[in-house]
Amino acid sequence: MKKLFALFLSVTSVFVLSACLGGTGGEDVDVNIPDEFPEEEVEILIWHAFGDDNMALLDNIFDDFEDMYPNVSIRHVGQGGYDGLRESTIQGNVAGSTPTMVFGYPDHFVEYLQGNSLVPLDDYIDHPEHGTDLEDFVDGFLDENQQYVDGNQYSLPFAKSTEMVVYNKTVMDYFGIEIGTERFLTWQDIQDIADDIVWDEEAVQALTDFDTVEEFEDEFEAGQPHIINIDSAANFFINSLSQWGLEYTNAEGEILFSNQDTYDMLSYYKDLMDDDILSLPIEWDEQYGSLPFKDGDVLMSQGSTAGTRHNIPDQEDGVFGTFEMGVAPVVQYDEDNMAAIQQGPNLAMMADTTDEERLAAWYLMEFMTNTENTAYFSQNTGYVPVRDSAFEDPDYAEFLEIGQADPDDLSDEELNQRPFSMAANVAESQSDIYAFEPPFVGRVTSSNARLESELLVEGIYAGTRDIGESINRALGELQQDAVDFD
Numbered sequence: 131m132k133k134l135f136a137l138f139l140s141v142t143s144v145f146v147l148s149a150c151l152g153g154t155g156g157e158d159v160d161v162n163i164p165d166e167f168p169e170e171e172v173e174i175l176i177w178h179a180f181g182d183d184n185m186a187l188l189d190n191i192f193d194d195f196e197d198m199y200p201n202v203s204i205r206h207v208g209q210g211g212y213d214g215l216r217e218s219t220i221q222g223n224v225a226g227s228t229p230t231m232v233f234g235y236p237d238h239f240v241e242y243l244q245g246n247s248l249v250p251l252d253d254y255i256d257h258p259e260h261g262t263d264l265e266d267f268v269d270g271f272l273d274e275n276q277q278y279v280d281g282n283q284y285s286l287p288f289a290k291s292t293e294m295v296v297y298n299k300t301v302m303d304y305f306g307i308e309i310g311t312e313r314f315l316t317w318q319d320i321q322d323i324a325d326d327i328v329w330d331e332e333a334v335q336a337l338t339d340f341d342t343v344e345e346f347e348d349e350f351e352a353g354q355p356h357i358i359n360i361d362s363a364a365n366f367f368i369n370s371l372s373q374w375g376l377e378y379t380n381a382e383g384e385i386l387f388s389n390q391d392t393y394d395m396l397s398y399y400k401d402l403m404d405d406d407i408l409s410l411p412i413e414w415d416e417q418y419g420s421l422p423f424k425d426g427d428v429l430m431s432q433g434s435t436a437g438t439r440h441n442i443p444d445q446e447d448g449v450f451g452t453f454e455m456g457v458a459p460v461v462q463y464d465e466d467n468m469a470a471i472q473q474g475p476n477l478a479m480m481a482d483t484t485d486e487e488r489l490a491a492w493y494l495m496e497f498m499t500n501t502e503n504t505a506y507f508s509q510n511t512g513y514v515p516v517r518d519s520a521f522e523d524p525d526y527a528e529f530l531e532i533g534q535a536d537p538d539d540l541s542d543e544e545l546n547q548r549p550f551s552m553a554a555n556v557a558e559s560q561s562d563i564y565a566f567e568p569p570f571v572g573r574v575t576s577s578n579a580r581l582e583s584e585l586l587v588e589g590i591y592a593g594t595r596d597i598g599e600s601i602n603r604a605l606g607e608l609q610q611d612a613v614d615f616d
Contacts, residue, residue, distance in 0.1 A: 159246055159248070159249055159250065159481045161249060161250065161253045161254075161488075162485050163253060163254065163257055163260065163485070163488075163489060164485055164486060164489050165259065167199070167489060167490070167493065168201070168486035168489060168490060169201060170201065170486065171201050171202075171203070172201060172202050172203070172486055172487055172490045173202075173203050173204075173205060173230075173487075174202060174203070174204045174205070174230045174231060174487065174490055174491050174494060175205050175206070175207070175229040175230045175231075176204065176205070176206040176207070176229055176230065176231045176232070176233070177206070177207055177208075177209050177215060177218065177219065177229040177231075177232045177233070178206055178207075178208055178209070178215065178232075178233045178475075179208065179209060179210065179211050179212045179214065179215040179233060179475070180208065180233075183439065183511075184289075184507075184511055185206065185208070187506070187507055187510055187511065188206070188498075188507070190506075191497070191498055191503050191506070191507070192204040192206075194497075195493075195494055195497050195498075198497075199490070199493070202490050202494075204494070207229070212234065212235065212238075212475070215232070215233065215234060215238075216234065216238045216241070216577065219232055219234070219238070219242060219247075220241060220242070220245075223242065223245045223247045223482075224245075226482065228247065228480045228481075228482050229480055230479070230480060230483050230487050230488075230491050231477060231478065231479055231480065231491050231494070231495070232477075232478055232480060233288065233475040233476070233477060233478075234285075234475060234476065234478060235473070235475065235476065235569075236274060236275065236277065236278075236285065236476070236566075236569040237567070237569040237570075237575065237576035237577045237580065238577070239278075239284055239285055239476075239478055239569065240278065240569040240570060240571050240575070240576070241571055241575060241577065242478070242480075243278070243280075243284070243571075244571055246481060247480055247481050247482070248284045248285075248478050248479065248480065248481060249284070249478075249479040249480065249481050249483070249488060250282035250283065250284055251282075251283050251284060251285070251286065251479065251492070252282055252283055254488075254489075254492045255283065260489065260492060260493070262496050266501075266517045266518055266519050267286075267287060267499075267516055267517055267518070268287070268290070268514075268515070268516055268517065268518060268561075270472060270561065270564040270566075271287035271290050271472070271516050272287065273566075274287065274472070274476070274566045275287055275476055277381065277568065277569070278569075279381065284478055285476040285477060285478040286476060286477050286495055286499055286516075287474070287476050287477075287499070287516040288474070288475055288476055288477045288498060288499055288504075288516065289436070289474045289475055289507060289508075289511070289513040289516075290472060290473070290474035290513060290514045290515075290516055291434045291435045291436040291472070291473050291474040291512065291513050291514060291557070292434070292435055292460070292470050292471065292472045292473070292514065292556075292557050292560055292564065293361075293362075293365060293369075293432055293433060293434055293435070293460045293470060293471055294432070294433070294434075294435050294438075294457055294458065294459065294460065294553055294556045294557070295315070295358070295430055295431070295432045295457070295458040295459065295460065295461060296423060296430065296431050296433075296438075296441040296455055296456070296457055296458075297309060297429060297430040297431075297455070297456045297457075297458060298423075298426070298429045298430070298450060298453050298454075298455070298456075299453070299454040299455060299456035300337065300450060300453035300454045301327070301337060301429055301450065301453070302323075302429075302456065303454075304333065304336060304337055305326050305327050305328075305333075306326075307323055307326055307327075309456055309458045310456070310458065311456075311457055311458060311459075311533060311534070311552055311555045311556050311559065312459070312555075312559050313458060313459070314458075314459050314460075314461075314462050314465075314468065315458060315459070315461050315462070316461065316462050316463065316464060316465075317398075317399075317402065317461060317462075317463055319461075320357060320358055320402075320407060320408075320430075320461060321402070321407060323357060324357045324405070324407050327354075327357075327429075329343060329346060329347070329354050330343065331343055334346045337450055338426075338449055338450060339449075339451070346449075349449060350427070354406075355426060355427055355428055355429050355449065356406050356407070356408075356409040356413070356422075356427065356428040356429070357406070357407045357408070357409075357428070357429055357430060358407065358408060358409070358428065358429070358430040358431065358432060358461070359409045359410065359411060359413075359419030359422060359423065359428045359430070359431040359432065359433075360408065360409070360410055360419070360431075360432050360433075361411060361418050361419050361431065361432060361433030361434065361437070362433065362434075362584070363410055363583070363584045363585075363586075363587035363588050363591075364580045364581070364583040364584035364587070365471050365473075366432075366587060367583040367584070367586060367587050368471065368567055368580075368583060369460070369469050369470065369471050369565070370395060370399070370463065371387060371392070371395070372467060372469035372565055373462055373463040373464070373467050373468065373469050374391070374395050374463055374467065375466065375467045376389075376391050376392060376395065378567060378579075378583075379567065379568060379570070379576065379579050380568055380570075381568040381569075381570055382570065383570040383571070383572045383573070383574065383575075383576075385574075385579065385605065385608050385610050387601075388601070388605050388610055388611070388613050389613065390613075390615055390616060392601060393597055393598065393601060393615045393616075396587075396590060396597045396600075396601070397597060400590055400597060403590070403591050409428060409591075410587070410588060410591045412588060412591065412592060413427075413591075414427060418433060418437065418440065419431035419432075419433060420433070420437060420440040420441045423441055424441065424442075424443050424444065424445040424448055425445050425448040425449065426445075426448040426449025426450045426453075427449070432460060432461060434473065434474075434512075435512040435513065435514065435553040435554070435556065435557050436474060436511060436512050436513050437512065438457075438511070438512030438549050438550050438553045439511070439512065439549070439550075441455065441549075442455060442549050443455050454537075455549060456552070457533075457549070457552035457553055457555075457556050458556065459556050459559055459560050460560065468563045469563050469565045470560040470563050470564060470565065471564075471565055471566065471567075472564040472565065472566055473566070474513055474514070477495050477498065477499070479491050479492065479495070499516055499517065500517070501515075501517050501519040501520050501523060502523075504516050504517050504520050505520040505523050505525065505526040505529075508520070508526070508550075508554065509525075509526065509529045509547065509550060509551075509554075510547075510550065511550065512549075512550050512553040512554070514554065514557045514558075521558070529547065529550075529551055529554070530551055530554055530555055530558070531551075532544050532547050532548050532551040533548055533550075533551030533552035533553075533554065533555045534551075534555065535548075567580070573609050574608050574609055578607070578608060579608060582604040582607050582608055583604065585603075585604065586600045586601060586603070586604040587600075589603070597615075598613075598615045601613065601615075
């Protein structure tokens with residue numbers, strides 16, 4: 131039963147926040163780079179959306195930087211999730227109170243540019259004394275940060291992620307279903323898995339604490355666990371369009387999914403939803419599928435590699451106890467148009483700063499993204515290194531091998547790292563099919579389009595409106611004409 135929580139979708143409306151940014155968006159930010167690193171006391175304030183675990187790792191990096199530059203102090207302030215971070219930064223710009231540096235995504239940054247709030251990094255990158263070589267950055271991650279329409283680069287990739295599938299390996303092994311970190315499942319494979327899993331008395335007694343099928347089925351409104359959860363409805367919609375050879379938006383802000391092909395695609399997935407094969411976290415009144423996955427309410431969950439730690443089974447009282455977790459690549463429609471969204475926060479420098487603060491911030495950006503630190507952060511989070519050299523680093527190569535090894539051959543420390551290593555291996559296997567959505571501002575923004583994509587899919591899943599109504603509601607909010615569907 132789809133939760134009443136989702137009914138709010140029918141009355142949600144979207145506001146174009148870029149209208150509040152001020153500024154013309156056409157004025158240049160003056161960049162004056164000092165010849166020498168500042169000697170006076172400098173504070174770098176960073177706004178972020180990381181949780182405590184990730185910030186503990188960043189604090190270690192910051193401590194190392196402060197040891198190198200004792201006159202620099204780094205202070206960071208969380209702004210909730212990334213939506214909260216974006217809103218706080220927009221409001222801070224209007225109020226004249228912004229940080230030195232901010233984490234975020236290109237669709238956030240293009241909105242800040244409307245208020246002339248970001249410092250272009252090109253002169254820092256090319257500087258003879260303070261510059262850096264961009265050739266070592268992973269191409270796909272760098273491309274995402276070089277797509278601004280004025281030709282300048284305003285951000286560096288920091289902690290990149292992609293999506294993956296975590297699955298209940300204990301259950302899959304019992305039913306003879308082999309997946310692994312390199313196998314790209316299709317949605318037909320997912321349907322076949324659903325057919326192969328038969329909850330008879332033997333399976334129930336072998337895998338759960340229940341004595342009978344009747345007791346087992348009493349735990350589930352649908353009679354058995356769902357097969358796969360999708361954490362991000364927006365990512366699912368955007369990525370599915372790519373996998374079907376269809377279009378989402380472009381850098382000019384055109385909305386390109388107003389057609390019969392999109393309707394047919396969503397009809398395909400609606401059938402999987404109705405069969406309790408494909409689910410969303412709102413099924414359990416959750417924002418993410420990690421808890422239902424660990425509880426045993428769903429056997430697979432597709433979400434960010436950055437959320438690896440949250441999916442590690444630790445629910446002893448769950449349906450399957452503390453089962454073994456496997457990791458696989460993103461589910462594909464077929465092999466013709468394979469795609470996996472790459473995401474993760476980038477670093478940008480705010481314009482309301484002194485020349486000395488900017489240079490210190492630039493040095494910190496370089497330090498945070500160097501080979502050693504990008505490998506260190508990745509090994510402990512499920513994010514992916516942003517530099518090619520990190521993949522060649524002996525420590526990181528050894529880390530990748532942990533995910534491919536037999537668990538019985540690993541130490542306790544290696545077993546703790548194994549989930550992150552498996553996620554990293556999956557991310558590397560998808561590197562050739564990474565995709566990202568174009569940022570834009572105007573009558574509507576790319577952030578608006580993304581939100582409406584999420585509401586569109588959630589509305590279909592929750593049953594608050596049919597497919598045609600869901601598409602046309604999204605189009606209306608994005609100031610597009612309605613479409614008639616067959």
